[in-house]
Amino acid sequence: xxxxxxxxxxxxxxxxxxxxxxxxxxxxxxxxxxxxxxxxxxxxxxxxxxxxxxxxxxxxxxxxxxxxxxxxxxxxxxxxxxxxxxxxxxxxxxxxxxxxxxxxxxxxxxxxxxxxxxxxxxxxxxxxxxxxxxxxxxxxxxxxxxxxxxxxxxxxxxxxxxxxxxxxxxxxxxxxxxxxxxxxxxxxxxxxxxxxxxxxxxxxxxxxxxxxxxxxxxxxxxxxxxxxxxxxxxxxxxxxxxxxxxxxxxxxxxxxxxxxxxxxxxxxxxxxxxxxxxxxxxxxxxxxxxxxxxxxxxxxxxxxxxxxxxxxxxxxxxxxxxxxxxxxxxxxxxxxxxxxxxxxxxxxxxxxxxxxxxxxxxxxxxxxxxxxxxxxxxxxxxxxxxxxxxxxxxxxxxxxxxxxxxxxxxxxxxxxxxxxxxxxxxxxxxxxxxxxxxxxxxxxxxxxxxxxxxxxxxxxxxxxxxxxxxxxxxxxxxxx
Amino acid sequence: xxxxxxxxxxxxxxxxxxxxxxxxxxxxxxxxxxxxxxxxxxxxxxxxxxxxxxxxxxxxxxxxxxxxxxxxxxxxxxxxxxxxxxxxxxxxxxxxxxxxxxxxxxxxxxxxxxxxxxxxxxxxxxxxxx
Numbered sequence: 034x035x036x037x038x039x040x041x042x043x044x045x046x047x048x049x050x051x052x053x054x055x056x057x058x059x060x061x062x063x064x065x066x067x068x069x070x071x072x073x074x075x076x077x078x079x080x081x082x083x084x085x086x087x088x089x090x091x092x093x094x095x096x097x098x099x100x101x102x103x104x105x106x107x108x109x110x111x112x113x114x115x116x117x118x119x120x121x122x123x124x125x126x127x128x129x130x131x132x133x134x135x136x137x138x139x140x141x142x143x144x145x146x147x148x149x150x151x152x153x154x155x156x157x158x159x160x161x162x163x164x165x166x167x168x169x170x171x172x173x174x175x176x177x178x179x180x181x182x183x184x185x186x187x188x189x190x191x192x193x194x195x196x197x198x199x200x201x202x203x204x205x206x207x208x209x210x211x212x213x214x215x216x217x218x219x220x221x222x223x224x225x226x227x228x229x230x231x232x233x234x235x236x237x238x239x240x241x242x243x244x245x246x247x248x249x250x251x252x253x254x255x256x257x258x259x260x261x262x263x264x265x266x267x268x269x270x271x272x273x274x275x276x277x278x279x280x281x282x283x284x285x286x287x288x289x290x291x292x293x294x295x296x297x298x299x300x301x302x303x304x305x306x307x308x309x310x311x312x313x314x315x316x317x318x319x320x321x322x323x324x325x326x327x328x329x330x331x332x333x334x335x336x337x338x339x340x341x342x343x344x345x346x347x348x349x350x351x352x353x354x355x356x357x358x359x360x361x362x363x364x365x366x367x368x369x370x371x372x373x374x375x376x377x378x379x380x381x382x383x384x385x386x387x388x389x390x391x392x393x394x395x396x397x398x399x400x401x402x403x404x405x406x407x408x409x410x411x412x413x414x415x416x417x418x419x420x421x422x423x424x425x426x427x428x429x430x431x432x433x434x435x436x437x438x439x440x441x442x443x444x445x446x447x448x449x450x451x452x453x454x455x456x457x458x459x460x461x462x463x464x465x466x467x468x469x470x471x472x473x474x475x476x477x478x479x480x481x482x483x484x485x486x487x488x489x490x491x492x493x494x495x496x497x498x499x500x501x502x503x504x505x506x507x508x509x510x511x512x513x
Numbered sequence: 514x515x516x517x518x519x520x521x522x523x524x525x526x527x528x529x530x531x532x533x534x535x536x537x538x539x540x541x542x543x544x545x546x547x548x549x550x551x552x553x554x555x556x557x558x559x560x561x562x563x564x565x566x567x568x569x570x571x572x573x574x575x576x577x578x579x580x581x582x583x584x585x586x587x588x589x590x591x592x593x594x595x596x597x598x599x600x601x602x603x604x605x606x607x608x609x610x611x612x613x614x615x616x617x618x619x620x621x622x623x624x625x626x627x628x629x630x631x632x633x634x635x636x637x638x639x640x641x642x643x
Binding site: 036039040042043046081082085086089299300458461462465468469472473476479480483487491494495497498499500507512 | 514515516517518519520522523524526527529531534535537538541542544545546548549560564
């Protein structure tokens with residue numbers, strides 16, 4: 034059976050069961066987006082599994098269930114996603130650098146107090162910070178939406194915040210006694226070494242230990258930062274506020290499209306150059322997206338290209354509400370309230386009759402952008418620095434590592450595909466478990482109804498055999 | 514996780530094993546069966562038409578006074594189904610060996626005897642409609 038027919042069969046079963054359980058049918062499988070792929074030309078490929086599972090949840094339990102699922106992914110499930118991503122990074126880095134052996138930290142990157150005269154690894158700041166994050170002050174309004182623990186400076190628990198402060202300072206700085214870095218403002222170059230502790234042979238630390246311990250020391254994902262990234266990728270709220278350059282936005286757009294191609298590809302597929310190439314239509318769409326993000330808007334194609342936005346003030350309020358939440362329950366409530374507030378704002382210019390579908394479409398867009406935004410957080414300096422360090426060790430030795438992020442992704446496509454697949458599959462797994470939970474509720478209602486139907490049928494048949502009149506039998510069977 | 518695997522998992526979730534029916538008591542089938550009036554096309558069609566309003570379908574003539582074609586179709590549909598059941602339907606019944614009999618015969622000093630007998634209990638079998 035073709036995939037589309039299988040999908041139709043699933044929606045047909047859902048429709049039949051809901052008809053029998055609740056009343057008369059409202060589900061038409063042919064209107065399902067995941068069957069008809071009604072996502073417009075911009076989505077040539079699609080996240081087929083994610084779209085289908087989302088559709089199943091919506092058809093059975095409505096948008097409330099899928100919204101709750103998204104809120105859970107952004108709150109309670111985020112730590113699980115982080116564990117999976119870190120594990121994927123550790124496993125893939127180990128394969129990348131060692132082919133099974135346990136390599137030691139190379140002499141050229143040992144700390145000067147342990148092995149003097151070694152050059153360390155030089156890397157241009159812009160090569161590990163392709164989005165220009167380090168130009169934004171963590172203590173600013175927009176900084177609060179990009180950095181974690183943004184006011185703690187060099188003592189921050191967040192590596193990106195630490196790095197911002199480190200590059201303002203010409204002294205050597207240590208990250209949690211794992212890595213040491215010096216910043217030369219004249220060349221905008223970071224010189225990176227292992228800390229004295231990891232450089233000392235007496236401590237028996239290998240390069241794998243350094244990679245793993247570093248990954249354990251950084252917090253990757255926070256609810257408010259992922260939500261901010263999603264909003265910025267749709268509306269350019271932050272990009273417009275910090276006046277990002279056109280070239281910077283173009284680079285981001287290109288990277289986002291490459292990541293989207295990797296997300297939309299199936300597991301195990303060979304990544305060739307076509308994932309990194311764009312035709313004329315793609316380039317036109319990218320340019321339009323850059324223009325819109327620079328202006329802090331998006332255009333709702335289904336509403337006559339009406340301009341839609343989420344303001345910096347609204348996003349700041351949402352982020353602060355989440356940051357001020359002390360319990361998981363409060364955080365969930367803040368996210369639900371934030372999504373509602375942003376949904377109302379973005380539908381301001383839309384006709385009243387279209388407002389509900391625009392707000393629901395916003396939920397769909399958040400789901401669509403979730404894997405991309407989580408991957409974008411991975412592509413911030415706190416992880417790219419580690420990948421660049423290992424890249425330099427394997428490829429360049431002590432020479433300067435001057436990365437182009439796109440070439441870097443291309444050269445490490447297997448690593449990136451593995452990270453992206455781990456994020457995507459975790460999200461699909463979670464939503465699939467929600468779908469199965471809703472299906473099992475539906476099925477258990479059906480089982481009860483069928484058993485009741487069988488018992489009633491047996492009873493009425495027995496009674497019919499002892500001469501009970503038809504009208505009494507119909508009353509017992511509850512037939513009109 | 515690709516779409517094929519997701520489809521397989523979700524499709525499997527809809528599979529519900531159905532337990533076979535418990536048989537009805539044979540004496541009841543025997544005695545009750547004789548009271549059955551048989552299928553009536555008119556009765557069935559009338560009940561369906563009378564319940565149409567439960568589904569929101571209009572009952573009787575349409576607002577412009579024209580004939581309710583759906584009702585007419587319903588009568589045709591039931592006529593054809595019942596006709597097929599009555600004139601073309603077939604029930605094949607299998608009664609397995611082992612029905613008890615009681616026989617009486619005249620003995621003939623060890624030689625084989627001819628007996629006459631009758632079943633002493635209901636034969637219970639399974640039938641399917643074709």
